[in-house]
Every structure is written in C-alpha cells, then in structure tokens.
Amino acid sequence: MNSVKIVTIGGGSSYTPELIEGFIKRYNELPVRELWLVDIEEGKEKLEIVGSLARRMVEKAGIPMKIHLTLDRREALKGADFVTTQLRVGLLDARIKDEKIPLKYGVIGQETNGPGGLFKGLRTIPVILGICKDMEELCPDAWLVNFANPAGMVTEAVLRYSNIKKVVGLCNVPVGMKMNIAELLGVEGSRVHIDFAGLNHMVFGLNVYLDGGNVTSQVIGKLTDGSVSGVTMKNIKDMQWEPEFLQALGVLPCPYHRYYYQTRKMFEHELEASRNEGTRAEVVKKLEAELFELYKDPQLDIKPPQLEQRGGAYYSDAACNLINSLYNDKGDIQTVNVRNNGAIAGIPDDSAVELNCVITKDGPKPLAVGELPVPVRGLVQQIKSFERTAAEAAVTGDYKIALMAMVINPLVPSDGIAKQILDEMLEAHREHLPLFFRTEPAAALV
Incomplete structure (x- = not known):
C-alpha cells in the first residue's frame, strides 16, 4: 500500500479534529x-493542544498515522502529496474588525x-x-486543497497568479445544503442529489433530485409554505424567505444569499447582535476557547460534538471525500x-x-451547466467581477x-462609503497588509 x-497549514485550527476523524474513517482507502x-x-499553543488530541484519536483508532507538529512550513512541505490550507491571517481578532x-x-x-470578505481576501491571498x-x-506534484476563506477568491488568485495547476477550492456549504434538504424531505442524504452552480458562498441549487426524480418544486414548496424553517447554517x-420571491427565483439559494436578498434584515440582526452578545467572530472566539479547553482533556480521544456549533458540520466529509477521490480516481460527483x-x-x-465536478486522479472535471437562470x-457575474478585482488588489x-x-x-452602497470603510480597514489591518504600505515602489506578487 502506498x-x-x-x-x-493552519493545523492549530479548531476544525482539525474534523479532518483527523475523516482521515481515520477512510484509512483503508487513503493510507495517510x-x-x-x-x-x-x-x-x-493551539497547535500543540490540537496535535495532542490528534495523536490520541489516531492511537485510539490503532492506525499507523504519524502526526508531526511544526512551525517550519518548508520542512513540512518536502515531498507532500496533498497540501491543505485552513489558515486565518490575523486570527479571530482580524475577523472581529472585519465584522x-x-x-x-x-x-x-x-x-x-x-x-469583510474583501479584507479577508487581501490578507489571505499573499500568504x-x-x-x-x-x-x-518542494512538492511540485502535490494537490493544493484550499479551505481558507474566501475560498472562491483565493482559488481565483491561485489560478491567475501562481504556477500551481493542481488546485481545488473547497467549502462545506453545498454538503450542508444537501443534508438539510434530505432532512427536510425526511430521507437519507445519499438519496438526494443537487445540481450546484455559481461561486463560493454564491452557489445555487439549480435542480434537486430524490432517487433520480426532480423534486425542485416540491422542495421550494416546503420552504415557502411555513411548515419548516429555512435552509441555513450555524453562523447565519x-x-x-418571502414565498413569492423564492417561487419566482425557481432555484435554491445558499444560506449566504440572505446577505444579498435580505440585506436590511441581516444588517439589523448583525447590528443588534453586536450590541448584545457580540459579532459572530466574538461569539466564535468564546466558543473556540471552550473547545480548546475540551481539547486539553487528556482523556478526550474523539472529535467532541460541540465542534458542530462552530459551523464545521460536514467539513471532514467534504475535505476527506475530495482527497480520497483524487487519490483513488473515484469518478464520483462533488461540488x-x-x-x-x-x-x-x-x-x-x-x-x-x-x-459539480467528476473527481478523478487528474483532477475535477466540471459538469457543464450552460447559462445560469x-x-x-x-x-453571480457581479460577484465574480468583485473577486477578480479583489484578487488583483491583493x-x-x-x-x-x-x-x-x-x-x-x-x-x-456608494463610492464615498466604500472609501471611508476602505481607509479605516486598511489602517486597522496595517500589520497584515504590507503591500499597501510600501514606502518605495516594489514588484507585485504577480
């Protein structure tokens, strides 16, 4: 066995136990x-805590997976087969400013x-x-599997400004949507298939199938008749939705579309939350502190269920399924x-x-959808223009x-407000945006 x-990279993340669990479950097929x-x-400190938990999980599983912890990226990369990135430049304190x-x-x-998405991209892309x-x-034949947000913008930048050809961006939103729809229909997730197309955090479910039959209208009906809650995530x-709007849309929006189709309500919710329990980043910071206290327990040797409150549900399935399919040339369909x-x-x-793509050893093969509705x-085109321009700025x-x-x-809403926000956020993130504060002309990263 190979x-x-x-x-x-970003191994000290609170999400890492999800990844470890996924690799353990697939070890017979994917011998890491x-x-x-x-x-x-x-x-x-977080790396050492998570690393110790990872070693306990591997020991419990009884598999010969060696866990290495390091601050030396180059040493780690030598001869790698897959490189995953789940980093957050500036840590959660930077996200608090973004929000x-x-x-x-x-x-x-x-x-x-x-x-916030723009500035996360500006900080993340150069790294x-x-x-x-x-x-x-150091590992020219390795696959780069990027989970770092904003995943679509980061993937755009890698495709345009690096020589890496074997890159895939990944998000758990499509998997989460599929499982939520399965729950809504009262069936197992394996019976549901969704034709996804769009951009990261701007993806639509064009068609929903149950056992091969198209049930898109039925699903939209359930989402508009008031009998069930909407399809969303822990962090949104x-x-x-207004029933008539969703019926006219005719496709399934992802949870992040609420920011674009329900902008005023989402803003008012965020403003109220920031004044009471804090922004989502401040809530996550507290949740992460609690998770890492759990992770410290020398008796803990599984992924704790509390991690799902972090918004990481189905993360390991999305990440490990992709790597497994690339390695084993599975030819299955993933988003x-x-x-x-x-x-x-x-x-x-x-x-x-x-x-949706067919996942092969040579990489994902996109399934053509033609014109979007x-x-x-x-x-979608406007957000793509935003991503491309943001990547160039980065x-x-x-x-x-x-x-x-x-x-x-x-x-x-306007160029004037945009300039005010840009100026304040540039100053707030000065430490992590050196390209914007050069004292003399210098070559860009391109």
Whole structure:
C-alpha cells in the first residue's frame, strides 16, 4: 500500500479534529502515514493542544498515522502529496474588525461577504501565494486543497497568479445544503442529489433530485409554505424567505444569499447582535476557547460534538471525500471550486467557479451547466467581477484597485462609503497588509 503524506497549514485550527476523524474513517482507502500540522508562532499553543488530541484519536483508532507538529512550513512541505490550507491571517481578532467596522457605516460586516470578505481576501491571498511558491519548489506534484476563506477568491488568485495547476477550492456549504434538504424531505442524504452552480458562498441549487426524480418544486414548496424553517447554517441567522420571491427565483439559494436578498434584515440582526452578545467572530472566539479547553482533556480521544456549533458540520466529509477521490480516481460527483473552462456561460473560462465536478486522479472535471437562470445570472457575474478585482488588489497592493473592488460589491452602497470603510480597514489591518504600505515602489506578487 502506498504511503500518503498530507500537510495541513493552519493545523492549530479548531476544525482539525474534523479532518483527523475523516482521515481515520477512510484509512483503508487513503493510507495517510504522515500528517504534518503546520502553524505560526502565534498559533503554537493551539497547535500543540490540537496535535495532542490528534495523536490520541489516531492511537485510539490503532492506525499507523504519524502526526508531526511544526512551525517550519518548508520542512513540512518536502515531498507532500496533498497540501491543505485552513489558515486565518490575523486570527479571530482580524475577523472581529472585519465584522465591526462596516457596521459603523450602515454596511453588513461578515467574514466572507462585502467589506469583510474583501479584507479577508487581501490578507489571505499573499500568504497562500507564498505557500504556492514553496510548493513549486518542494512538492511540485502535490494537490493544493484550499479551505481558507474566501475560498472562491483565493482559488481565483491561485489560478491567475501562481504556477500551481493542481488546485481545488473547497467549502462545506453545498454538503450542508444537501443534508438539510434530505432532512427536510425526511430521507437519507445519499438519496438526494443537487445540481450546484455559481461561486463560493454564491452557489445555487439549480435542480434537486430524490432517487433520480426532480423534486425542485416540491422542495421550494416546503420552504415557502411555513411548515419548516429555512435552509441555513450555524453562523447565519435563519430568516424566512418571502414565498413569492423564492417561487419566482425557481432555484435554491445558499444560506449566504440572505446577505444579498435580505440585506436590511441581516444588517439589523448583525447590528443588534453586536450590541448584545457580540459579532459572530466574538461569539466564535468564546466558543473556540471552550473547545480548546475540551481539547486539553487528556482523556478526550474523539472529535467532541460541540465542534458542530462552530459551523464545521460536514467539513471532514467534504475535505476527506475530495482527497480520497483524487487519490483513488473515484469518478464520483462533488461540488468544488475549479477553473470554469466553459462550464458556466457568461463567466470567463479562466475564472474560478463552484459547481459539480467528476473527481478523478487528474483532477475535477466540471459538469457543464450552460447559462445560469436569468434571475441569478447578474448577481453571480457581479460577484465574480468583485473577486477578480479583489484578487488583483491583493497581489499589487494598489489602493485604487482595492477601492474599485469595494465599490463593485453589491453590499456597499456608494463610492464615498466604500472609501471611508476602505481607509479605516486598511489602517486597522496595517500589520497584515504590507503591500499597501510600501514606502518605495516594489514588484507585485504577480
């Protein structure tokens, strides 16, 4: 049996036990003999806590998987088969700023959407591209599987500004939607199939099938008759859709579409929450502290169920299924972020999209969907323009391009407000945005 080496950058994440559980469950098919968990100095304590839990989980499973912990990324990357990225530049304190600052200007503050999504991308993309450069040298044949948000924008940047060809972006939203729909229908998840297409956190379920039969209208009916709650996630407020709107839309929106179709209600909810229990990032910070206290328990040797409150449900299934299918040439269908290559009409062929793909050893093969429905097409194209412009700003450190990205985003109401938010957030994140504060001209990352 071949030996597989996987490197997880951001290994001290609270999500890592999900990943460990997924690799353990699939060990007979995916023989991970070396798993390197990599972090930075600021994450050293969490890395050691999570690493110890990971070793206890592996020991309990009785499999020969060696867990390595390191702050030396380059040492870890040598000879890797798969590299996964789940990092957060600036940690949760940066996310708190992303969520709080826009609220002052009457704009939604969210981790991957609007101004918050822009700044998470500006901080994350240069770091990911640095990892890509190391991979080109140290493990040129490895697959890069990126979970770091904003996953679509990051995948866009890797496709455009690195020499890495074997890259896939991944999100647990489509899997979560499928399982929620299965629950709504009262059936096992394996009986449900959804045709997904769009962008990361901007993906639509074009058709829903139960045992091969199209039940899209039935599902939309259940979501609009008031008998069930909406399909959402732990980190997004469950607000009911207007029935006539959802019926006219004719496809399933993802939970993040609430920020675009229910903007005022979502803003008011965020503002109230920030004044009471805190922003989502502040809530997560408390939850993470509790999780890491659990992780410290030397008797704990499983993934604790409390992790699902973090928003990580189905994370391991999405991540480990993808790696397993790439390794074993499974030819199954999964929803991932890849180069469009004509699969979605109206989106540049060389741009990243999120859609169903057949997963093979040579990479994901997108399943063509043609034109998106007219009601959703324009919004998807606008967000793609935002992602492309944001990626360019991230690699150049160009203030004007960053401003343009901010203005393009539909959650920002005007160029004047965009400039105010941009200026304050640039200053707030100065430490993690060196390209924007160069004192002399310098070559961009491109």
